Amino acid sequence: MAHKTREGYFESARELKSRILEGTFPREMKEQFDRMLEHFGQSPIIVRSSSLLEDAFGNAFAGKYESYFCVNQGTPERRYELFEESVRRIFASTMNEDALTYRLQRGLDQHDEQMALLVQRVSGTYRKHYFFPEVAGVGLSYNPFVWKQGLNPRAGMLRIVFGLGTRAVNRVENDYPRIVALDAPLVKSHGGIADARRFSQHDVDLLNLDDNRFHSLSLMQVIHEGVEARLDLIGVRDEETSERMRSAGRAGQDVWILTFDELLSSTDFTAVLSRMLKALEGVYRHPVDIEFTANFNAEGRLQVNLLQCRPFQTKGQKAQVEIPEKIPKKRVLIRQEGNFMGGSVSQSLARIIYIDPKGYTKLTLSEKYDVARLVGRLNKLIERREDMPTAVFGPGRWGTTTPAMGVPVTFSEISKIAVIAEIAYRDGSLIPDLSFGTHFFQDLVETDIFYMAIYPEKENVFFNTGWLESLPNRLLELLPQEGRYAEVVRVYDVREKDLRLASDVVNQKLICYSAS
CATH class of the missing domain: 3.30.1490.20 (ATP-grasp fold, A domain)
Incomplete structure (x- = not known):
């Protein structure tokens, strides 16, 4: 055949x-x-x-x-x-x-x-002419990618949303589910009301019974239509935005931020999910990955429904890696705390593919798709990842379906990459997504790809793009026909620089530096 x-x-x-x-x-x-x-x-x-x-x-x-x-x-x-x-x-x-x-x-x-x-x-509830669950999400019984020092990876984690769970299992554009560490449910990976507003869920997936189709509505529209929801448990009023809207003559519209804090702190939701995950892990004798919904029954009690369970392919927690502290700044490409997934690693790098954020934002829609296909062709040139360990750096989200949010590659176009870096860029909506629990996350885990999100303007983040830009761009040596994108897509051979990536998941520290 x-x-x-x-x-x-x-x-x-x-x-x-x-x-x-x-x-x-x-x-x-x-x-x-x-x-x-x-x-x-x-x-x-x-x-x-x-x-x-x-x-x-x-x-x-x-x-x-x-x-x-x-x-x-x-x-x-x-x-x-x-x-x-x-x-x-x-x-x-x-x-x-x-x-x-x-x-x-x-x-x-x-x-x-x-x-x-x-x-x-x-699993869900009829609400007017819509059908969807109160809460849905993904649960992992073991979280090897804790984002804060002191969190216990064996406690597991959740990724939860309001509405259908499609927004929990997929990376969704301009939307952020709530990430929950089950040993510290109220600890967030961001801080402040501005971050809570930005890094939260803004749209709701549901089934429209009148149109007979899957539908996505803005949270504001769901609230405006008077669709029944326990907003007191899953959100907080955004008084600041509501006041701005009133001042602009748009009175009468309530604005909410979905935090799920009350659900996590005043109900037995996290306790039930913790017990469920540990029971399933015990039966499977292996960490598990589940999909679930939660609905309120006729008595007002929260009822959790298990939809799917499968073994979770985790690499486990490796031994602590020593992070060198006295590397001169001129030899450091990245130094940061947190915002990485992949455990503790010590990895040599031979090649870097760098998508210039400023140049990328100036491209047309079709040109951004061209860049994604170009990355795929560079990926195919790697015969064995072990012989040519390669890192890709790009603005926003790798694998997005919306080019304005990042580089729209498919997984097969980055399948031979060793390290993926997502760079936050202040122009546009180019913001990384720490996508614990998504299908994208599973791809990274199963193929042993290390992930990091780089926020250059944050404290405790040093990103030395000047070090990269001092190196010659090898793109045309590898793909001579791609000259039109040479200013945006840069390929650096770093073997002579002895570039190394080291991360310590216990202390949440990461450095990428030249050892020569």
Whole structure:
């Protein structure tokens, strides 16, 4: 079969994907689909992938295959049509480039990927013509990437949102779920009302029963429409913004910031999740990753529902790494405290791919996509990560779907990278996202990619871009046809500089420096 050959692995997958999307089901299977939909009635459902490789120990496949919400309203014929389309798209997702790259990296490219489906009733509550849970999120029973000294990684962590959990499992543009360390639930990775306002959830994912589709609404619109919500538990009033709006003649609009502080401090929510995570970890005999919802029942009590559980592929907590303190500033590329994921490491670097933030913001939309594809081509030039350990530095979020927020690469375009750095840049919305618990996070963990977020204007952060810019740009030596982007995409060979990255997760310190 051509797909199992080295030459045809990716190429033939495109044709296979197309054929799956155009495929039909036999009559007896359609009859079973009909009976199942009759069982669910008009309750919203979600169709999830459930393959043998995906559900086995050792391979999380986080986000590699699709899941689809079916709002499940309308005529039986329309409901069936949308369900069948979801099934085809899930089967076709086995031929996505990211999924193929993942299987190749994990030595699974010669295995038959046998796909099954899991159809679940969506956990939530009817609110006007919407349907969604009060709280949803992701939980990890072990958090090897604590962001503050003193936090216990074995206590686990949560990533929670208001509404459907899609905003917790994915990196969502201009939105930040609440990150919760279960041993210190009220400790935040930022401080002050301005940061709380900025680094919080601004939109809500829900199912629109009238339109029969998945929908995202702004939090302000949800509040303005009078949709029932326990805002007293999940948010605080933003009096400052409300006053500004009143002064501007926009009276009558309440503004809230979703902090979840009251939920975390005055209910048994964190205690229930802690017990659930530890019980599941005990049964699996391995750290676990869960998806959950929480809704208030008729008696007003919070009820937590477990939606999914799988082994969490963690590298564990490595031995403490000694951070050199007396390196001259001129030999230091980065020195900072916190804002990194990947545990304690001591890593040599051979190459740096640097996307100049100022130059990137001036590019057109299509040019930003060109830069992402260019990074992918540079990634493909790396035969073995061990022989050419490479770091990519770029503005905002790597892997975003919105180029204004960062560089829109796919995971397959950074799969051979050793270190990813996201740089906060003051122009535009180029802000990193410490994405603990997302599918992007799982990709980094499973492929052993170290992550850091760099905030150059913060205290205790030293980022020496002048050191980089003093080196020659090797882009045209590697890809001679890419001259038009040589001012924005810079490739530095740092082998002669003996560049080293050292991080200490216990003391939350990091340095990248030249040892020669």
